Structures are given as structure tokens and as C-alpha cells.
Amino acid sequence: MKICVLGAGALGSVIGACLAESGSDVYLVCRQGAHYQALVTRGLELREDGKSRMVRVNVATDCDTVGPVDLVILLVKSFDTEAAMAGAGALFGPETVLLSLQNGLGHEEILKEIVGAERVIAGKSYVGGLLVEPGVVLAGRHNQLTRIGELSGQISERVLRIAAEFERAGLRVEAEENIQGKMWDKLLVNVATAALCSITRLTFGELFRLASMRDCGVAAVAEGIAVAKAIGIDLTEDNPCEIWDRIPVGLPFEFKPSMLQSIEKGSVTEIDYVNGSVVRLGEKYNVPTPVNRTLVTCVKGVERNVELSRAATV
Known part of the structure; x- marks a missing residue:
């Protein structure tokens, strides 16, 4: 599965790195800056359970260089939702799905207006991510669930496929009927x-x-x-x-x-x-x-x- 993490800060870097390690084709999109430069030059250092390891990741500052993907994981700050999506058109092919794991409430209504309700899946993650320094992220994922689901309340095939991709990466996921x-x-x-x-x-x-x-x-x-x-x-x-x-x-x-x-x-x-x-x-x-x-x-x-x-x- 080709996946773009749009808003690859601390949590986005953790989720993206875990997916990349397990074999997903992952692209992290983040702003130009020290974190981006560190990812480009030496990769992502993931600290977990008192140990550290390096993860090579694909990284970009714009969506045009990434192209169409199967899944967009949206993790920009809530107030940046519309601005981020304005520049994300290149990520969307005919079957692209958008999963918001942002904090707070109300994002899905905005996203439905932008890309269409049929593309949007809702979710929340308890996985922890802390940016220790540029290119270095502390992960807290053990026993931390990510919950995803269709806004309609059904357990769809695409939700199950995404859940399987996360589980393969060691990210515990539950497909939910009651996602609200x-x-x-x-x-x-x-x-x-x-x-x-x-x-x-x-x-x-x-x-x-x-x-x-x-x-x-x-x-x-x-x-x-x-x-x-x-x-x-x-x-x-x-x-x-x-x-x-x-x-x-x-x-x-x-x-x-x-x-x-x-x-x-x-x-x-x-x-x-x-x-x-x-x-x-x-x-x-x-x-x-x-x-x-x-x-x-x-x-x-x-x-x-x-x-x-x-x-x-x-």
C-alpha cells in the first residue's frame, strides 16, 4: 500500500516509520525545516523502550513529488486542515482514501466538503510521539490503540485493509462501527x-x-x-x-x-x-x-x- 502521512510531526513520524519498516511504501510530507533536513540527510531515529534505531523514510515538502497514493493519513494541526488540503490534490487518485487522525472534533465535516464524503474515514490514535530533536522521535505505541471507521458506521473492506496494514506494522488497530x-x-x-x-x-x-x-x-x-x-x-x-x-x-x-x-x-x-x-x-x-x-x-x-x-x- 502506498501511503502519505500529511503532517509528519512527532506522531506522524512514528506512525510513518512503523509502516515503512513493515514494508509499506510510505512518504512523509512535512514543512521545510530542521526536522525535514534531518530526515533527508540521515533518516529518522526512532526511540522506543529505551532503545534507538534508524529508519529510512521517503520525505517531501510538497505533495506533487509524491503523486497519487492509496491512503492519506492526515495529521496536520486542526487549524491547518484547509490549508494542507489545498495543496494535497496530487495525492488523490480515483481510489484514494483519506484517514484523519487529528486531535479534537469537526475535521471530518471540513474534509467531506473538500474531497467528498465517500473518501473520508475517521479515526483517533492513542499512540504517543514526542519530537526529541530534529529527526529524533520518542515513540509510545505498546498497548496504544488506533481506532478507525466509516462515518456511516459500517465495517467496510477498505477499513479492514487499512487496519491490516497498521497491524502488520505493530500498530494495534480496531475497526469500529461506533467511530463517533x-x-x-x-x-x-x-x-x-x-x-x-x-x-x-x-x-x-x-x-x-x-x-x-x-x-x-x-x-x-x-x-x-x-x-x-x-x-x-x-x-x-x-x-x-x-x-x-x-x-x-x-x-x-x-x-x-x-x-x-x-x-x-x-x-x-x-x-x-x-x-x-x-x-x-x-x-x-x-x-x-x-x-x-x-x-x-x-x-x-x-x-x-x-x-x-x-x-x-x-
């Missing part, structure tokens, strides 16, 4: 941890050591569960404490969610698509979300501080 519920399951994980890590600058390991962080994270998840129930989403788990306790299992102590990685790079975060989604839907369905609203406000403040600090050094 599974997307909310992953949203609740991000709601619990992404904003808190971004505000405190703590790694997962440090975050889960503090009882005060647990109290706040559990409260944020409880609000998300209330919103999901108001909408009619069929969640796998509706106990916020159990959701919190399960989150760090299988991930490295030093793991950082992508939102914190964005803050550390001086970039805008996806807070509007994560905790912000809970707030917006809470307003629509008359469910109070004060904890998530506060977390969104605090992350916006952190973003502004980063922006001011960056401007002061120019």
Missing part, C-alpha cells in the same frame, strides 16, 4: 491532559504524580461526558476517574502531549478544537462547562505570553 463514540473517547483523554500539561509545562509522568492535577482533569472529563450524553454519543466509558487513571498506561514518563509540544515550539495550540469543542457544544446543549472554559482561557493566556516573548527577542 470512539472519537469522543479520545477527545476526553485530550480534554483531561493537554491543557493541564500546556499550562504547567509538566510531562505526563510529572502531571500524574499530583493529586491536584487529577482533581482538575477528572472535573474537565466529567463535563465532557455530560456534553457527550446530551448530544447522544455512545461512550465506551463514562467514569471520569477511571478514564484519568488509564491515560498514562503504556506511555513514557517524559511524554508530552502535542499541545505542550506546540507551546514549547512557540506555536498556536489546538485548544479550540479540544477543550474548546466541549465549551461550544456545552453552550449549544445547555450543559455548564466552567472547568473547560477556564482551561481554554488559561491556554490562550499561555499562547499570548509565548507570542510576547517571541516578539521581544526579535
Whole structure:
């Protein structure tokens, strides 16, 4: 299977490297910069379970050099979805499928408008990826599921083919009928941890050591569960404490969610698509979300501080 990972940052590099190692024809598309240069000159260094190995990958900065593929895995930041797809036309042949593994909610509606509903498959991944330095990625994939499914709810042949390709690469995958519920399951994980890590600058390991962080994270998840129930989403788990306790299992102590990685790079975060989604839907369905609203406000403040600090050094 010829696969393009569009948005090959930390997680995209991990998934792409695993697929490439198992024999898939993989192309990583990322922005021109230090990470791209490292991938071109020496390949990708994948660190996993205390060991390191080099993986040779195909890498490009534009989709025209890649050409039509069987599968596009979309992993750009939520706010870059439309811009990324505007330059992705060369990837799409008659049978090309688009799988979004992005954080947050709402991407599929945008993508259906761009490429057509018949091409779009939804998914969420619990695999961890941390960009240690350009060309070096820390992976957390053991016992971490990736869930994919048709928006129609059927288990199609193409979903099963993609799942088999991932499984061959050592990436655990479940083909789901209730993909909407599974997307909310992953949203609740991000709601619990992404904003808190971004505000405190703590790694997962440090975050889960503090009882005060647990109290706040559990409260944020409880609000998300209330919103999901108001909408009619069929969640796998509706106990916020159990959701919190399960989150760090299988991930490295030093793991950082992508939102914190964005803050550390001086970039805008996806807070509007994560905790912000809970707030917006809470307003629509008359469910109070004060904890998530506060977390969104605090992350916006952190973003502004980063922006001011960056401007002061120019």
C-alpha cells in the first residue's frame, strides 16, 4: 500500500516509520525545516523502550513529488486542515482514501466538503510521539490503540485493509462501527491532559504524580461526558476517574502531549478544537462547562505570553 502521512510531526513520524519498516511504501510530507533536513540527510531515529534505531523514510515538502497514493493519513494541526488540503490534490487518485487522525472534533465535516464524503474515514490514535530533536522521535505505541471507521458506521473492506496494514506494522488497530463514540473517547483523554500539561509545562509522568492535577482533569472529563450524553454519543466509558487513571498506561514518563509540544515550539495550540469543542457544544446543549472554559482561557493566556516573548527577542 502506498501511503502519505500529511503532517509528519512527532506522531506522524512514528506512525510513518512503523509502516515503512513493515514494508509499506510510505512518504512523509512535512514543512521545510530542521526536522525535514534531518530526515533527508540521515533518516529518522526512532526511540522506543529505551532503545534507538534508524529508519529510512521517503520525505517531501510538497505533495506533487509524491503523486497519487492509496491512503492519506492526515495529521496536520486542526487549524491547518484547509490549508494542507489545498495543496494535497496530487495525492488523490480515483481510489484514494483519506484517514484523519487529528486531535479534537469537526475535521471530518471540513474534509467531506473538500474531497467528498465517500473518501473520508475517521479515526483517533492513542499512540504517543514526542519530537526529541530534529529527526529524533520518542515513540509510545505498546498497548496504544488506533481506532478507525466509516462515518456511516459500517465495517467496510477498505477499513479492514487499512487496519491490516497498521497491524502488520505493530500498530494495534480496531475497526469500529461506533467511530463517533470512539472519537469522543479520545477527545476526553485530550480534554483531561493537554491543557493541564500546556499550562504547567509538566510531562505526563510529572502531571500524574499530583493529586491536584487529577482533581482538575477528572472535573474537565466529567463535563465532557455530560456534553457527550446530551448530544447522544455512545461512550465506551463514562467514569471520569477511571478514564484519568488509564491515560498514562503504556506511555513514557517524559511524554508530552502535542499541545505542550506546540507551546514549547512557540506555536498556536489546538485548544479550540479540544477543550474548546466541549465549551461550544456545552453552550449549544445547555450543559455548564466552567472547568473547560477556564482551561481554554488559561491556554490562550499561555499562547499570548509565548507570542510576547517571541516578539521581544526579535
